[in-house]
Amino acid sequence: MYDTHVHTDFSTDSKMKLEEAMAKATLDNKQLILTEHMDLNYPKPGEFIFDVNEYFKQYSQYRSDDLLLGLELGMTEECLGEGKKIVESHPFDFVLGSIHVVDNLDLYYEAFYKGKVKSEAYGKYLQAMLVCVKNFHFVDSMGHIDYIARYGRYEDKEIYYHEHAEIMDEIFRMLIANDTSIELNTRRFDKKDVIEKLLPIYKRYAELGGKHVTVGSDAHTPEAIGNAERLAKEFAESCKLKIVYYKERKIEYEKV
Template sequence: MYRADSHLHSLHSFDSTAPMEAQCEAACAAGMEEICFTEHFSVNPLVPTYGYLDRARYDADYATCRGAFAGRLRVYKGIELCEPHRYAERYRELFARGPVDAVVGSVHNVDNGKLRALVRDEGPDRACERYFSELRDMALRAEIDVAAHFDLVKRYIGAPFTEREVEHNLRVIGEILQILVERGIALELNGSTLGSLGQLMPCEEIVWLYAQKGGRLLTFGSDAHSPEKLGQGFAEAAALAKSCGFPGFYTYRARRPVFHPFEDE
């Protein structure tokens, strides 16, 4: 099976110290054939990532890695935007001019406050409602290719999603998935909660609902901020996708989805 990790960070993100080369080496060691860096970026001065990414340095390091790993690893360059619906026009301008392979959209903050504080201050149920409401706004208005870590709020609740959480938020979850399908935005299967919660993001029921709604665009990402996490969750994501009837997964190149079937093993 083709192996690709479409969500990872390097020292170009405020919360990672990993050199890009080290991430590329780790990808080769993990048997990946393709990776896409998705460094954090925001134009909102109220969030921690603001002002951190030096796009010229990112471009230069990326070019070095592409050359150094040519023939061993396909390396692509993406971006992970915080709440991209809040500055949709600005991001559209920015990434129309400077080409990236994938624009990944994330809700890391609700009303400019971190999810950890939201869960602490409002409790898990209300935090879920507010998180999904923000995620629906993102799905409706942001110019993105991929929706990252769909049920991220569970990381801060500190527990996997069960049927209860899905049932409780079923209406809004269904609406968001429908919007993703209609707008051609991919759903990401993110492996970064596998170790801590024993569950991918999103949980199985949500992946299954996406399939029921006709969703086809799936990407797989470890969200690794350090080399030892690279590729985490790939096998589990592939197994879950297969069990929900997906014929394969996608990677993004020049903002276009490229299909990789599960059959070619």
């Protein structure tokens, strides 16, 4: 099965060499899709962007059914045009669209949460997601809907469907209308309660007519590649979602 979310050292926050990633994938009998970070208007200039020409120059020779070349495009309204241009002018296999930055603040840092109660911070995050999902209809899959639950500065950081039902429904309806898949990001799958809390989100997506999930570990190290693959399969099955990946920007079904 493909791990559709992997960062090598073209990503600002990863030191993993392609050779290390490929060696681990071979060992575990997995296929990879690389998704290097491209956050075009990242608050610190020069970070979380990469030289796309250099990426294809260095990695094209390794491209095969075992290694596909994608990117993780950080979505903000301001970078819609530039993002679209980059995607259209390079032969990516897969485009994952993610929300990392809201109101010019990286959700990783405390500043975004300062002075906001949880419902306000998470509401703002989902509002930004909805706007981007409407506009970035060219992305193949929407990354880690639960991203904010990694970094929220609250006693309970989890994101719940029942607390944001209305806006999540809007996001899901938009994804479905645009034929955009949703990612099942397994980075937090080591905690059983996390899986249980995420289930209602994905079940609702399926209930509204969503059909496809891409499964990705968000690996920045070899050890993280293919994280919780079995749990992801069970998760998708219990939501009646089909696991897919993208090759040359076309949807492909996993044989599971």
